[in-house]
Amino acid sequence: MIDHFALSQAFDLLFSSFSPWLWVIPGLLIGLIFGSIPGLQISMAMAIFLPVTFGMDFLQAMLFLTSIFTGGAYGGGVTAILMNIPGSSSSIATAFDGYPMARQGKHNEALGLGLAASVVGAFVGYILLLFLIDPLAAFVLKIGPMEMVVVVLWGLTLIATLNTTSMPKGLLAGMFGLMLSQIGMSTTGVMRTTIGNPYLIDGIPVVPAMIGIFAASELLRLRGSNFLVEDKAQRDISMRRILLGGAQIFRHPGVLIRGSLIGALIGAIPGVGSSVANLVSYGEARRSSRHPEQFGKGAPEGVIAAESANSSSEGGSMTALLALGIPGGAATAVLLAAFSFHNIVGGPSFIRNQTDVVYSIIIGNLGQVVLLAIVGLLMLRVLGLVVRVPLPYLVPSVLALCAWGGYGITGTIAGPLTVAVFAGIGWLMRRNGYPVAATVIGLLLGRMMEGEVVRTLQISGRHPMAYLLERPIALVLFVIMVLVLVGVPVLKAWRRRRAAAA
């Protein structure tokens, strides 16, 4: 599986001089800053700094851009934990348990958990990429719309589990998100519900909607408090507690490894990536937990599952780029642009002819992950200070930041207005016990699901079930999904009954 000669050349390329590593720490810092500010996206950071790479050699440019990618993936989790604002859609599930931990005064532990899970997750993702790049590429080529439908359905099943007190409310919130995702031009080119507004042709912008419904509505609720963490003694930023929190990941090795594997596998599917990976991983951690009732209230396993999956999906997303020359998302599209600036074409010939460079990129990313642990720890001391800011100052400032973030994503007034409208919807929903996260999941996955279902219907001649039997990967995924969704709860109930009888 590994070409040892190319591997030794890769080590030579990376470690014979310091120059490939020169831009890694600045890249990680840029990623952390962009990832942790709502509205500034990782892909935007990579695009802004792309011209800087013109003067670099190819490997240096790749390490610089991927370090922005790596730093940004973790940065999104920091604001999700501290302020309930997922920096990107890949950090949605991090907020589910990270933010309740922060409100309980366990922000140090939550930040440490998130960092450690991110580091391990990213490490696993790149190790898998190093050893399995060829089989993973073959797997990606076999993924069609039917397989995507199953993966997206898996992500959507999380909706049903988000509200433990009332399943109808959880389902209604999720279905409402799915319905909102249908605004704008459909996959087949039919114009729906634009109310004559050109901004709605592409549908509701998901990230501003997410910022509004998660963050702005939560900030309105915080208005009556004085600090994010009410207990003064708990507001300290303690390196010891961050490290102890980080060490907690080893108490849940199953969650960590499963999250990392889910992330790497789903991340490899172009167009799906970390947005779905963190949700599927969180859902699976909750379903398989002995204490599912603690999820959503500050369960460390929730943070581990979400962060390990979204970080390992980065390695997965590089599979399609390196092995097939296909960008799986916006960030890898910028990397592809960097490829072309240096006259390099990704794909099978790149792997075959320049194996040493491919290995250098992967090993370089493993090195970045180690550096992320150091840079992240140092930055957490600064980022964690947000818990000491009085809420009368923090609430309007972050609300303003949310609106600016909405503009930063759309470039029009549609962004801030979407944030405001969804802040109102989120406020109403939270006040009446509806899980806003379910609406975001529906909104995020609805369009993706519609497109894949339509393509499946077209390919299968409107016989999707018969077509499913012809697709082994989809069939296996479907069977696993049904077993996990139905089989595991039935088995647990049977064990409980047997234990009660004994």
Added chain:
Amino acid sequence: MIRRFAPTHAITLGLVLCVTGYITWSAVSASSTLNNLVVVAPVAVLLVVLCLIIVATALLRPEPDPQEAHYSAWGDLALLAGFAVFCFGLTTVGFDVATFLFVWAGVVVSGGQGKWQPPLYAALFTVLMVEGFGALFPYPMTTLVL
């Protein structure tokens, strides 16, 4: 226990049903093919059924008092209205002036003490946003003063 059906809950369900009705009507009017309604139609039916279940449950078995119902909504609504005006004002008044006014008013409404601290903080925050955050925007940004 609170009233059998809180007004804000009725507004939430009313909003969900209105939006669902409009999107469904619009989608069916545009095209009634399977490809166009493959998500809209089943989701609309499910939403109506779920609304009925939630209303019936709430009427037959009054809900426990939601946490948020304990405090007055008016302060939240005032800040929300201010936020909506601020969002609209960003491109009409200018990012700098709108941000300055919103943050100043927001700090005061949220309980910020002192006469000079809130406007000074709002001014510093605005400068930081325009010169820092705004400089990273790949889009033109309207400002009135800065």
